[in-house]
Amino acid sequence: MRNFGFSTTKSRTIDYGDIDRRLISYILENEPTFNACLSCGSCTAICSAGNLTSFNIRKLSLQIRLGDLEKTHEEIDKCMLCGKCLLECPRGINTRNVVMLIKKGLTIFEIKDKA
Amino acid sequence: MNIEGKKQIWNAYQKEIAENDYFYARSCIRQNFFPASEVAFLRILREELHKNIIDDPNHTTCTGIGYHSDIVPFDTIQTVVARQFSLMTQAGLEHMAISCVTSFGIYTEILDLWHHFPEQLEKIREYLYKATKREFNLPKNIAHTSDVIYKFRNEIAEKAKYKLVNKQTGEPLNVVEHIGCHYAKMFPTKGVGGAEFPQVLVGMIESWGGNVVDYPERRHCCGFGFRNYLVQANRGYSISNTKKKLESMKPYKPDFIVANCPGCAMFMDKWQYTLAEMEGVTYDENGYGIPVLTYEEMAGLVLGYNPWDLGLQMHQVQCESLLDKMGIEYDPKAKYLDKNGNQMPLPEKPSCLKV
Amino acid sequence: MIDVLIIGGGIAGIETACSLQDLGYETIIVEKEKTIGGHLNDWDTLFPTHRSASEVLAHYTDETRKRALTIYLNTYVISVKKQDDGTFEVHTSRDVVFRSKAVVVASGYKLFNAERKEEYGYKIYDNVLTSADLEVKLKDLKGEFKTPTDKVPERIAFIHCVGSRDEKSGNHYCSKLCCVTAVKQAIHLKQLCPKAEIFCCYMDLRMYGPGFEEMYREAQEKYHIQFIRGRLSEVGENSNGTLQLKVEDTLAARPCKIQVDMLVLMVGMESAKSTELFAQSCGLKCAPNRFIQPLDHHIGSNLTNVEGLFTAGTSIGPMSVFDTVNHAKATAFAIRDYFINTAR
Numbered sequence: 001m002r003n004f005g006f007s008t009t010k011s012r013t014i015d016y017g018d019i020d021r022r023l024i025s026y027i028l029e030n031e032p033t034f035n036a037c038l039s040c041g042s043c044t045a046i047c048s049a050g051n052l053t054s055f056n057i058r059k060l061s062l063q064i065r066l067g068d069l070e071k072t073h074e075e076i077d078k079c080m081l082c083g084k085c086l087l088e089c090p091r092g093i094n095t096r097n098v099v100m101l102i103k104k105g106l107t108i109f110e111i112k113d114k115a
Numbered sequence: 116m117n118i119e120g121k122k123q124i125w126n127a128y129q130k131e132i133a134e135n136d137y138f139y140a141r142s143c144i145r146q147n148f149f150p151a152s153e154v155a156f157l158r159i160l161r162e163e164l165h166k167n168i169i170d171d172p173n174h175t176t177c178t179g180i181g182y183h184s185d186i187v188p189f190d191t192i193q194t195v196v197a198r199q200f201s202l203m204t205q206a207g208l209e210h211m212a213i214s215c216v217t218s219f220g221i222y223t224e225i226l227d228l229w230h231h232f233p234e235q236l237e238k239i240r241e242y243l244y245k246a247t248k249r250e251f252n253l254p255k256n257i258a259h260t261s262d263v264i265y266k267f268r269n270e271i272a273e274k275a276k277y278k279l280v281n282k283q284t285g286e287p288l289n290v291v292e293h294i295g296c297h298y299a300k301m302f303p304t305k306g307v308g309g310a311e312f313p314q315v316l317v318g319m320i321e322s323w324g325g326n327v328v329d330y331p332e333r334r335h336c337c338g339f340g341f342r343n344y345l346v347q348a349n350r351g352y353s354i355s356n357t358k359k360k361l362e363s364m365k366p367y368k369p370d371f372i373v374a375n376c377p378g379c380a381m382f383m384d385k386w387q388y389t390l391a392e393m394e395g396v397t398y399d400e401n402g403y404g405i406p407v408l409t410y411e412e413m414a415g416l417v418l419g420y421n422p423w424d425l426g427l428q429m430h431q432v433q434c435e436s437l438l439d440k441m442g443i444e445y446d447p448k449a450k451y452l453d454k455n456g457n458q459m460p461l462p463e464k465p466s467c468l469k470v
Numbered sequence: 471m472i473d474v475l476i477i478g479g480g481i482a483g484i485e486t487a488c489s490l491q492d493l494g495y496e497t498i499i500v501e502k503e504k505t506i507g508g509h510l511n512d513w514d515t516l517f518p519t520h521r522s523a524s525e526v527l528a529h530y531t532d533e534t535r536k537r538a539l540t541i542y543l544n545t546y547v548i549s550v551k552k553q554d555d556g557t558f559e560v561h562t563s564r565d566v567v568f569r570s571k572a573v574v575v576a577s578g579y580k581l582f583n584a585e586r587k588e589e590y591g592y593k594i595y596d597n598v599l600t601s602a603d604l605e606v607k608l609k610d611l612k613g614e615f616k617t618p619t620d621k622v623p624e625r626i627a628f629i630h631c632v633g634s635r636d637e638k639s640g641n642h643y644c645s646k647l648c649c650v651t652a653v654k655q656a657i658h659l660k661q662l663c664p665k666a667e668i669f670c671c672y673m674d675l676r677m678y679g680p681g682f683e684e685m686y687r688e689a690q691e692k693y694h695i696q697f698i699r700g701r702l703s704e705v706g707e708n709s710n711g712t713l714q715l716k717v718e719d720t721l722a723a724r725p726c727k728i729q730v731d732m733l734v735l736m737v738g739m740e741s742a743k744s745t746e747l748f749a750q751s752c753g754l755k756c757a758p759n760r761f762i763q764p765l766d767h768h769i770g771s772n773l774t775n776v777e778g779l780f781t782a783g784t785s786i787g788p789m790s791v792f793d794t795v796n797h798a799k800a801t802a803f804a805i806r807d808y809f810i811n812t813a814r
Contacts, residue, residue: 001392001393001394001395002392002393002466003393004350004389004392004393005347005348005350006347006348006349006350006351006354007351007393008351008354008355008358008390008393008394009351009352009355011355011359012724012725013724013725013726013727014719014722014724014725014726014727015726015727015729016625016669016726016727016728016729017727017728017729028694032691032692033691035690035691035694036687036690036691039699039721059722062719062721062722063722065696066719066722066724091687116594116595116596116707117593117594117595117596119593120585120591120592120593120594121594123585123593124585124588124594309588310588311588311589312588312594329706329707330706330709331706331707331708331714332706333706334704334706366709367709
């Protein structure tokens with residue numbers, strides 16, 4: 001194959017037909033409130049881990065919905081399990097249970113970091 | 116797909132196209148990549164349609180590519196455009212027929228700007244006068260040359276020697292039409308059929324017997340993107356856009372692609388070679404690629420012009436498969452003869468794309 | 471001379487007539503269509519309870535009959551002229567000229583013509599419907615729900631704000647009912663096609679009314695409707711008749727491609743053309759959104775700049791059935807006040 005000094009770029013477009021739904025289905029089965037998220041960000045604003053690291057539980061919820069499980073794996077251990085998000089969520093989503101389910105699901109589906 | 120719905124939109128976007136007496140504004144790049152297309156346009160207008168069109172050797176590039184790459188300042192390009200208008204005025208003409216979609220976009224945008232900011236027009240008049248002692252009138256009508264061919268598509272159909280039909284099966288050829296972004300995306304009312312469902316090429320294809328392929332990425336940019344192509348390291352953006360289009364059209368098995376923009380026709384043609392070399396992919400069933408025509412080449416084939424006079428041998432994707440489907444007779448030995456009948460050097464063969 | 475002439479025999483017009491009758495006034499209703507009930511005739515169910523629209527319609531048909539309301543059907547208003555003595559002369563498509571002491575504009579709305587959003591391919595791609603088309607389809611449904619190309623849908627998308635909050639379409643305003651209608655229709659389709667994945671693409675979700683938020687949550691939690699914050703920019707058709715949508719998931723900041731079997735465009739409300747026409751004839755002031763401008767947004771939304779000329783329902787802007795009925799009742803009281811004050 002020839003090298004012209006540039007290469008094609010993979011599309012950033014999310015194709016809803018290709019999403020890995022294993023983790024989201026697993027979480028919803030065990031914690032249906034997870035779907036009620038409004039993306040308000042109050043969980044993230046108050047997050048103990050998010051204060052110090054890139055951990056963003058609101059974004060994580062989107063990543064799981066879009067099937068980016070490797071990224072989820074990279075992030076999830078940053079959670080300090082303090083439960084402040086649980087206290088704050090206006091829709092009463094059991095975020096603590098969600099975090100535990102993420103950890104469990106990642107093990108069940110044998111997801112590892114990109115590295 | 117409901118064609119009546121499209122017709123409704125087309126009715127809402129019919130623009131005025133001058134009947135005769137055009138000043139021809141050539142493209143700066145087409146003569147390199149599709150060297151006979153502009154010659155074919157002049158031949159069709161003069162010999163088939165008996166129109167008056169002036170092709171002035173003093174006409175220059177519009178500098179649009181430089182402008183869109185931040186090399187040419189806005190005042191400069193306006194003054195260059197003013198000079199073309201001055202050549203038109205000098206020729207006693209009022210209608211511009213513009214060969215390039217980038218130029219067409221530039222002319223349309225500048226006229227719109229002068230309409231809203233007359234003081235800018237006065238400033239440019241002054242610049243041009245200071246630089247060249249030239250004066251100019253604004254054109255009464257500007258049309259892209261694909262508009263002109265569209266306008267006379269039925270006259271061309273009457274004179275047609277070939278149709279866009281597979282001679283063996285009798286089925287219409289499947290044609291992908293691609294419209295340059297600057298034809299109507301900036302000013303939808305200035306394009307025949309508007310920006311979402313442009314009719315300009317569809318009208319030609321349908322009048323000449325072909326079937327138009329409406330594939331999902333039809334409206335996507337070819338990937339030229341001016342500076343994104345001009346900087347080598349950024350060409351990945353350009354080729355990836357073309358790839359997206361080619362992948363989207365592939366399932367429809369198009370017999371050929373027709374474009375109304377110099378850059379689009381070039382990129383959709385040449386990038387097929389590059390993609391084949393880089394990734395080993397081709398977008399037809401047999402590994403030859405999908406032929407890409409300009410609308411003048413398409414009209415020329417329909418009118419029975421010699422494919423080698425139309426410059427089809429200069430394309431990256433070879434067009435013999437299409438010529439065979441249409442039942443066009445041609446002399447394979449004459450493919451690389453110059454106009455005096457001397458053999459030209461033969462091009463190298465690509466390693467992946469079949470020729 | 472009659473007391474009040476009401477333009478429009480939809481729920482706003484009939485409710486106003488009923489309330490005025492209760493207050494002892496004589497009314498006539500002028501309706502341009504051949505039946506009463508307006509748009510409700512074409513609707514299947516109503517939010518937030520999924521109640522059948524025909525039930526509400528039946529209530530008004532019964533009232534009309536019981537109360538023997540005077541209704542001129544197939545009659546459209548050409549002009550409304552205020553006379554020097556403060557009364558009104560109403561010219562219609564009929565030969566007779568109506569005279570009344572007050573006039574109520576209850577002429578309703580029209581739906582946005584989705585063909586104007588060319589990029590969405592309505593009336594071009596077979597599987598693109600409007601919310602109103604879907605109501606008709608649901609109303610007439612016999613057996614299994616199928617797309618216009620006769621497929622049991624596996625993926626459906628609802629597009630909010632079609633022709634609303636869209637200055638290029640000439641409508642800068644929010645039509646306010648489409649959000650909840652989409653949620654209602656999404657739930658309904660999920661019930662009919664439990665295996666289908668359903669998406670709602672929205673810019674903002676406006677669940678303003680009682681019961682709306684509850685319905686939204688039910689859609690998320692119970693029915694797994696996927697809400698994507700992003701506005702549809704383009705629709706293309708695939709070779710198998712499915713549609714390709716291009717939307718940005720603005721929360722994830724990524725462009726998205728969604729292939730669906732059916733697309734539903736949530737069309738907003740626009741001021742009825744006829745309202746604009748006769749508004750001109752009597753100097754009625756219209757707001758920048760082309761609906762009739764209320765004299766006072768807070769304490770006089772039934773009044774207009776022309777004394778004796780009142781509004782009821784969606785002639786002043788998008789309203790739900792619930793809002794319309796309340797507004798119409800208030801109109802009757804505003805007219806009573808007017809009669810008492812002018813008699814003095």
